[in-house]
Amino acid sequence: MNMMANAGTMRLQAMAAAGGEVLKIQQDLAARRSNLVAELLRGEEDFFEQQHYPAGDVFDPQTGAQYYYHAHRNDGREHGHFHVFQRPQFLGEQFEPAKYVKTGVGRCSPKQKIGEHWPRGENALAHIIGVAMDHYGQPIRLFTVNRWVTDETWFAARDVIAMLERFELRHAWPSSPVNRWLNGLLRLFQPEIIDLIRRRDDAVEARGRANPRGDALEDRSLEVTASIDISVERQLRQLRRSLAA
Structure with a gap:
């Protein structure tokens, strides 16, 4: 699917500019015999599965942007992945958590309340995207997850x-290159991420229809809701072709 087909020239130019910075950061780190994961883990003595890096996560108190890096699977290609979040209360407008999800969960026991255990208020956070990294510290995949995976507050796709x-x-903590790289990556692949977020909702709703007596958002058999392999270089080539056309 060509995610750039409906993007205007200004959006394509912004994506290309972001992609240029993403590629330059990767190349500058490679010239120093480093990479994004090594930069983020600098100073860490050991790397343990499931543990968040850095400890306490990266959080920008001005914007509410947040992320951490960790690992909990070994499929041969992936070293670990970033989980990227937004705390919506920092954006200056009201985002309401989903009051219901089209999953059939409403037909469960009357005692069950949708979202009663979700983080609320200043603790509410929305998972935007996961970014899988290979053993060379390069991005290889984008993915979305079910609610239970990150214990997030569930917001509808349009809000995410x-x-x-x-x-x-x-800010520049814990690594200015990594933070700037994440900013750029989310802009470079914005159409793809939007599609993944929409597919996330579709996957949860489909699971709910298949099991109307359960809660699809807490279904441990549904973890990754959508994913796509990525290449920064390939995305930039496609952008340049689209702009040239």
Whole structure:
């Protein structure tokens, strides 16, 4: 699927500019015999599965942007992955958590309340995207996950997409190159991420229809809701072709 087909020239130019910075950061780190994962883990003595890096996550108190890196699977290609979040209360407008999900969960026991255990208020956070990294510290895949995976507050796709468009890390801790790289990556692959977020909702709703007596958002058999393999270089080539046309 060509995610660039409906993007205007200005959006394509912004994506290309972001992609140029993403590629330059990767190349500058490679010239120093480093990479994004090594930069993020600098100073860490050991790397343990399931543990968040850095400890306490990266959080920008000006914008509400947040992320961490960890690993919990070994499929041969992936070293670990970033989980990228937005705390919506920092965006200056009201985003309401989903009051219901089209999953059939409403036909469960009357005692069950949708979202009663979700983080609320200042603790509410929305998962925007996961970014899988290979053993060379390069991005290889984007993916979305079910609610239980990150214990997030569930927001409808349209709201998460609005948060994506305003995601920004402004500070330099723990690594300025990594923070700037994440900013750029989310812009370079914005059409693909939007599609993945929409597919996330579709996957949860489909699971709910298949099991109307369960809660699809807590279904441990549904973890990754959508994914796509990526290449920064390939995306930039396609952008340049689209702009040239």
